[in-house]
Amino acid sequence: MYINKYLIPLIFLLLIYSGQVFGQIVLDENQIPIVPEDFHSLNTPYTATLSFFYNLREDNYDPKTAAEALKLSPDNQAEAEKLAIKLKQIFDGNGVYVRISEVPNYPDYIDSLYSKQAKFFFDTKKLPLVYLEKRNGEWKFSAFTVSQIEEMHKETYPFGTDRLLNFLPKLGNQVYLGLHFWQLAGLFILILLLFLSHKIITVLLDKGFLYALAKLGYGYVGEKYLLPVARVTSIYLIVVMSSLFIRLLQLPIEVVAFALKVLNAAKPLIITIVFYKIVDIVAMYFGKLAEKTESTLDDQLVPLLRKTLKAFVVIVGTLFVLKEGLEVDIVPFLTGLSIGGLAFALAAQDTIKNFFGSIMIFIDKPFQVGDWITSGDVDGTVEEVGFRSTRVRTFRNSVMYIPNGKIADSTIDNHGLRHFRRFYTTLTITYDTPPQLIEVFVEGLRKIVDNHPNTRKNAYNIYFNNLSAYSQDIMFYIFFEVPNWTEELRCRHEILISIVSLANGLGVRFAFPTQTLHMESFPEKNTLVPSYNHDMALYQGKLQEFMAKELFKKDSKD
Structure with missing residues (x-):
């Protein structure tokens, strides 16, 4: 304007x-x-x-x-x-x-x-x-x-x-x-045409164009993005009119040559400005698409895409301004640029490698912002993906900058893409635990998993599967359906508390590496070995009592 x-x-x-x-x-x-x-x-x-x-x-x-x-x-x-x-x-x-x-x-x-x-x-x-x-x-x-x-x-x-x-x-x-008088009259006509064109275009854009966009529901987009592009385009029309009519005035050749040189330079300059502003519209469109996707990597890609396109538009526009306005022969420049580009590419192999590595990251999407990744010495959460390097926040709260070329050539373990988080441990119980109690204890462990809201119900393994040197071992292999590590730790805590409570309720003792010396018992002395009741019904009753307590706790929390 x-x-x-x-x-x-x-x-x-x-x-x-x-x-x-x-x-x-x-x-x-x-x-x-x-x-x-x-x-x-x-x-x-x-x-x-x-x-x-x-x-x-x-x-x-x-x-x-x-x-x-x-x-x-x-x-x-x-x-x-x-x-x-x-x-x-x-x-x-x-x-x-x-x-x-x-x-x-x-x-x-x-x-x-x-x-x-x-x-x-x-x-x-x-x-x-x-x-x-x-x-x-x-x-x-x-x-x-x-x-x-x-x-x-x-x-x-x-x-x-x-x-x-x-x-x-x-x-x-x-x-x-x-x-001459006719040249003065031509000047007056030209200025009048430019003034009228300016007024007409202004009215059409500010009144008609914005009104039509507002009716279609794009009033904000039209005023913020489309109207600036339309206004610059109107300037291009005025420059074209000027370049057409200035030739008719038969002015001195030096003046016409200078005026045409200025106007010819203005045309690619204005077109460059138009495309520079169009890049904002394209970036806004892709930004809206990125908001609809679950991936956060798209949110990082849009600003980088906007900067790259703007740089490309400026470079190409500058070349056309030099060619059309200043009449500079850009062919030797481009030839020299290609030769110099080869030398530059040889000297900047790592930079180019990192650049293409970033492109592969954006295409393949091996991770996104917020994912926990492990790759060699790298172990942390991705914070930002740039054109040269990726920023990772470690669990020590330090920041690591890893070249994208190195990441592209490395094996990446993306913990953030896990649908389920595995929890595996071995529950060791003493050798004096009777088989009936082990059966009830394993059954209780399975019910703990079934009743927890964040466990995978169709894929877990809880079995009495080993006799070790000092204990009877129960494999406890389950999965949590949680989005992050913090939630995983919370679920582990809840499961382990339930296991300990179940063991205490049933009278199950956990074993640890010890050596026990057994001596012959005397009639008036009791041994240190606990005595167990082998009545399965008794243990089932204790299990039902424990599960009733757990259900009551769950209802109380809800």
Whole structure:
């Protein structure tokens, strides 16, 4: 919006300045070239060029003589004069400034750069189809150039604007401030068109565009993201209009060349700004998609994607500004960049390896932010994934930065992707525990697992499975369905408390590495070996009593 406000006054000042320059060029007699007496002979590229341009000057207007530099038959003189005038307008409209002093002035000139023939090209970038060639001892514009004049004229003055070239001079040729009256009128019309375009576009965007988006439910998105893009696009339309109409004013070639250079540079610059803002819209869209996924790695990818795209847009836009505006040949630059890029790649192998490692992490998604991973010496929780390294918070609360290239080549154990967390231990009970009590104890352990809300019910193993040196061993192998380690520790605590409570309720004793010396008992002395009741019903009753207590505790918590 602010660019629109200041763009039109800047163009106005530029055109007023061009009028002053025009007046200086017209009145400055030193700008009139020294004309040799034989310049009508067309025997060199210099005399042919001078004859053509000198006879189309305002103070020496002779299109009939200028048309002699075109390859046309004498019977078609009127058509030759029209084509000569249009060819001069093509030079002026494209801002091609011909320096007469740099044109070769010898008859046997050979173009050693492009064609290796008797040809002279004026500007191979802006007017590659316009050149002089030597035929029958005379230098004239080539037949191919003459055949392309009409087409080039339409490209230089598109959309019917060439008609204004004949209409504007009819408004008057009086000179004011170094400009003809028709040129001043053209300036006024151009500024009026720019002002009206600015107002119309502003109303359409602020009123119509935003209103339509608000009706569709995208008012916030339109005002924050789409409206800035539309406003910058409107500036592009104004620049295009300026580049079209400034050619019609027939200003001095130096001014037209400078103005077109500025406007040609502004076009890719504005397009770069548009795409720079479009990147924000794309990032917002992918950000919304990332919010819908369970993976937190997408949330890290979106900001990195936005920064990468913006850097790419800026680099490409800068190259086009240099090429279109400053007319810098970027091909040698790109060639040198490729060679330098090879040397840079050899010197920065680790950096490139880390970059591609980060790409593989984002594609394969071996982990996401918040996962607990183990890889070699790395053991901790992932906090951030960058383009070069991944940041992991260890359980010592320190931070480790691991190059992504190393992670991509390593084996990663992602504990965060576990659906269930295993808990395995061995319950050792004393050898004097009778089989009936062991059966009831194992049954009670299974009921503890079945009643716990966070255990896997269809896959656990609790069996009396070993006789070790000092104990009878019960394998206790279960899984917790919990999201993190903290919840796993809580569930372990609850299960172990229940196991100890069950053992105390049933009278089961846990064994530990000991050596027991058994002595013969005396009638009046009791041994240290406990006596067990082998009544299965008694133990089942104790188990039911324990489970009733556990159920009561659970109901009390709920």
